[in-house]
Amino acid sequence: MELEVAASVALAVLIVAYGFIFGVLKRVNEWIYVSRLGEKRASLPPGDMGWPLVGKMWSFLRAFRSGDPDSFLSTFISRFGATGIYKTYMFGSPSIIVCKPETCRRVLTDDQNFKLGYPKAVKVLTGRRSFHSISNAEHKRLRRLTAAPITGSEALSMYVPGIEENIVASLEEWSNSDQPVEFLTGMKKVTFKIITNIFFGLDQVDFNFKTMEILYGDLARGMKSAPINFPGFTFHRGVKARRELVKILQAIVDERKALKGRNGSITRKNMLDMLMEVEDEDKRKLEEEDIIDILLMYLLAGHETSAHGTMWAALYLHEHPDILQKAKEEQEEIIRRRPATQSGLTLKEIRQSQYLTRVVDETLRRISLSFAVF
Template sequence: MGLYLNILALVLAVLLGTYVIVFGFLKKINEWCYVSSLGEKKHSLPPGDMGWPIIGNMWSFLKVFRSNDPDTFIYNKVKRYGRTGMYKTYLFGSPSIIVSILETCRKVLADDEQFGLGYPLSTKQLTGKKSFHSIPNSEHKRLRRLTTAPINGHEALSMYIGYIEEIVVNSLDEWSSMKEPIELLNELRQFTFKVITHIFLGFTAESVMGSVEKRYADLNYGMKSAAVNIPGFAFYKALKVIDETLRRASVSFCNFREAKVDVNINGYLIPKGWKVLVWNRGIHIDPQVYSNPKEFLPQRWENHQPRAGSFLPFGAGSRICPGADLAKLEISIFLHYFLLNYELEQIKPGGPIVYLPLPRPVDNCLAKVMKIE
């Protein structure tokens, strides 16, 4: 019996030792490939962990973003490495630097000379070489002027207010007449596509609209006003709700950039060719920027002027989302009519939420829309 136990202990010791060696070796591969290859410059990199070979830190990223609290991804880095605002990592197939506090994010998004777009390869392949995600800044500026003229500025947007109101009124009336609950998120997506197809195609044929919506959903999974802004008006209340919703939801968790040259920010090196992940969520849930950041508090926007770079639901800099003003107008008009005339009864309030590719309730907000008599 004693000999058997000794042999068993030896086998377990060998297995444990082999595991430790293999584990340690695998954990060092990315460090050797991407960090050690920088030579002396590696000492200027920000703190962080390059993860496993090939997958890097994607497993931990996906695990956290499929949980009920995706913000622990950045909180854990702050807890482990300190509030440096910059962390080296390996995500989306590339060595990367996460920037997560107001000052560092603002510097990256405002600097087109040293940073270009850095979207993952899958995004570039799906959207094409000539898409806004891939073209250089000079071409981007030219195409942006041509394509966004219909949806930028108060004069341009005012042309669509009546049409948007008509869609909102008709949609709410239709939803409230249904006996069965609706998936509100899907219905709102269809409402958005009606507006977009009207502006850019001039009509809203159901077959075309349905096809566009389906392609958009597939692509998204493959990748990634007339309001009266015066206290006392329904729109004033709605606008605060809009800003707080955009902050708390952080629909786009980060913006992708790539260093064109070696860049030094706050004493840390971002090597040429490395991706830079501007972590929007990190700013929106930063307690040093927003008090009680995880609470939904529309009143925080009362007489509040955000610091430059502290509110990034549509990005910032020259690549800010061109549809930002149109999106705010649509939301404002919808909330105006909804808050005044309707109530929402969720079937599963407080149900689970998924955060990839976009934050949403698992049941797409299954609910009944009821008209206030």
């Protein structure tokens, strides 16, 4: 009996001590980051700065990897009300979370008072010359230079046949499989193959897709982690993955430059060729470091967002069979009007797909391709 009482008392003491230490450490953490703001701290929104050094990252990652990622924000809403703006500490920095459409719109459209503020993990892993790390002026310059070869009718018309070929081959492979296909995983493989073909050409490079997929998986997870560069931590694996990816991309750039040097000019150009040739109004070309970091970023963002967007479109169409039927009928009508000699999709047919275009636009309106913008 005395042992039971002693054990109960010890447990109660431990709980109280834990609660006290937890409360003190959280108050210390908040004091460290909030007190330095002086008078400005009075205008801070409500929130929770979490533990010293890690802040609320553990809670965020636990929610992000669970079946209910919205639970992270739900805890803020239940504790502090539906204000739509909260203070916290994440990704190695004191942060303000904004999650109401009106406030987000103001932040995203006010370039004078807001600038990019990506976490250290993202800046390190995407590179010194990626869009996440450069000044606003340089960001606009690089976007202008890189958008020209990537977007527009001429660029799209070049890539339609390769995109269609990859999609058809993958759908046929899935339909002939006797095993279930995890759709998002499958689409990531498809979109990664498509975007590497667009950037490097169909036959120009011997690509180990499996290795690249693993490396990009480690890189993506590292960008959503605390920047602790020590063996065993997610960020450390991301740093190693970046190092390997840069080697692979550098070898491809060197090979392409050597090919151009031998041949003088290349008739069948891919996206890499265009990035190497594009010039700004002062006749300045992109530096090699710019090209490597841009390739790294576009290959990651391009296949991840495309796969997620396709997944959501498929889910919404499954939930709305009437809309799926209308979109299907439009495509069947377009195919019926094709000349007998035509074997594949054309840019003209894409432009004729008015209803399907609205389906895509509505999908993009409803979803978030990225979990956050900094």
